Amino acid sequence: MMTYAVECKNISKHFGKTTALSHINLNMEKDKIYGLLGRNGAGKSTLLNIVTAQTFPDDGEVKIFGESPYENGRALRNICIVKENGMFLKDVSVTGALDIASSFYNNWDKKLAERLLIEFQLDKRKTYRNLSLGMKSQLGIIVGLASRAPITIFDEPYIGLDAAGRQLFYDVLIEDYMENPRTIILSTHLIDEVSNLLEDVIILNKGEVMLEGNSEDIKNKAFYIRGTKDRVEKHISGKKVLSKEEFGNTMAVAIFDSISDNEIRAMELDDLAISSIPLQQLFIFLTGGKMIKRGDINE
Numbered sequence: 001m002m003t004y005a006v007e008c009k010n011i012s013k014h015f016g017k018t019t020a021l022s023h024i025n026l027n028m029e030k031d032k033i034y035g036l037l038g039r040n041g042a043g044k045s046t047l048l049n050i051v052t053a054q055t056f057p058d059d060g061e062v063k064i065f066g067e068s069p070y071e072n073g074r075a076l077r078n079i080c081i082v083k084e085n086g087m088f089l090k091d092v093s094v095t096g097a098l099d100i101a102s103s104f105y106n107n108w109d110k111k112l113a114e115r116l117l118i119e120f121q122l123d124k125r126k127t128y129r130n131l132s133l134g135m136k137s138q139l140g141i142i143v144g145l146a147s148r149a150p151i152t153i154f155d156e157p158y159i160g161l162d163a164a165g166r167q168l169f170y171d172v173l174i175e176d177y178m179e180n181p182r183t184i185i186l187s188t189h190l191i192d193e194v195s196n197l198l199e200d201v202i203i204l205n206k207g208e209v210m211l212e213g214n215s216e217d218i219k220n221k222a223f224y225i226r227g228t229k230d231r232v233e234k235h236i237s238g239k240k241v242l243s244k245e246e247f248g249n250t251m252a253v254a255i256f257d258s259i260s261d262n263e264i265r266a267m268e269l270d271d272l273a274i275s276s277i278p279l280q281q282l283f284i285f286l287t288g289g290k291m292i293k294r295g296d297i298n299e
């Protein structure tokens with residue numbers, strides 16, 4: 001039987017009357033990059049806090065490489081979570097923070113940490129309290145990447161980081177992942193920026209898994225189709241339509257469904273324009289207010 005890097009079985013979590021997570025079932029494989037996506041309040045951080053044993057679920061079970069992470073130091077050394085703040089004590093210096101991290105993670109890569117300090121131009125002597133928002137993000141990213149932890153989680157890691165800093169993060173992440181594969185979970189709102197990095201996507205919506213799967217497979221089901229109204233309607237009959245707009249005799253629809261090569265050829269013969277929907281736009285269609293349940297999407 002396959003041992004997953006992360007297994008979530010029927011996890012639910014409530015805060016008072018708020019349901020943060022409801023019956024979450026997920027398996028994440030070893031050595032894969034996952035995107036954990038969801039609107040504000042969807043439950044992403046709560047799920048990641050449960051996976052890293054920082055919060056207890058009300059119900060359900062988490063396993064990290066087959067073991068419960070709760071009060072299990074050995075399992076926790078396999079996980080590095082980088083969050084937007086609160087990573088280190090205020091008086092610790094950048095050097096001190098890296099020393100602490102290096103003693104915790106078995107696969108710590110000192111050279112990578114030093115290279116990133118130079119590339120980010122982060123002053124090693126500064127204490128955590130004196131770092132700017134972006135510098136705190138830089139330190140978190142250095143720790144996350146240099147930890148080489150078998151499960152590395154980035155929960156919105158780049159608050160305050162400029163576009164060049166984020167690009168550096170993505171570039172080093174993919175470069176180092178190719179040489180040292182591990183399970184990486186990226187939770188972010190900047191979907192366009194990371195969509196090419198993600199092998200699998202998990203979309204949480206209102207505490208439930210709305211969609212999960214291979215990102216290429218998902219992108220291959222998401223199309224805009226545009227043409228004369230009657231022809232568009234003929235070809236989309238029976239397909240799952242995410243949005244529909246009409247301009248006079250023209251209709252533009254966004255669909256999320258399997259389309260065969262034959263169907264594409266038939267649409268082209270009818271002069272319909274077909275283009276793919278970027279992941280970020282698909283995310284907006286799926287989570288943009290309308291309640292679409294998992295069962296409506298995953299056949």
Ligand SMILES: Nc1ncnc2c1ncn2[C@@H]1O[C@H](COP(=O)(O)OP(=O)(O)OP(=O)(O)O)[C@@H](O)[C@H]1O
Nearest residue numbers: 015018019020038039040041042043044045046047
């Ligand atoms: N400690 C807490 N006490 C009370 N409610 C909480 C607590 N933590 C989370 N919640 C609630 O649980 C829900 C999920 O929150 P969570 O932080 O997991 O969402 P998120 O997807 O990470 O959101 P964001 O993208 O805004 O960070 C929200 O309704 C939130 O208000």
